[in-house]
Amino acid sequence: MAxxxxxxxxxxxxxxxxxxxxxxxxxxxxxxxxxxIRTYRKNLLCKLDARNVAGLVRRALQRDIIPINI
Structure with a gap:
């Protein structure tokens, strides 16, 4: 992972x-x-190497980038 x-x-x-x-x-x-906001989302997708928002969420969880209370 980069x-x-x-x-x-x-x-x-x-x-x-x-x-x-x-x-x-x-x-x-x-x-x-x-x-x-669309530019931020596009940059986040690129930085996290995700294809879509679902992938973005998965990568954020995998890398513990954002603490999430579920």
Whole structure:
């Protein structure tokens, strides 16, 4: 697995994705545009070597990137 670093903002976006917030909800919550959120998601997919959001969540859990209370 490749080494990478996530910014605090990337971690924040990732957490909101994991908790099933839509692009619009994340954008509103973080006072960013939807396009910016899509860019964050695209970069997260690349950094975590995931093909889709399900893979993104799986990789985040595997690598213990975000503590999740399930």
């Amino acid at each position: 080494n990478f670093t996530l910014s605090e903002r990337e971690k924040e976006v990732l957490k909101l994705i994991i908790y099933e917030h839509t692009t619009n909800e994340i954008a509103q919550r973080l006072f960013l545009s939807q396009e910016t």
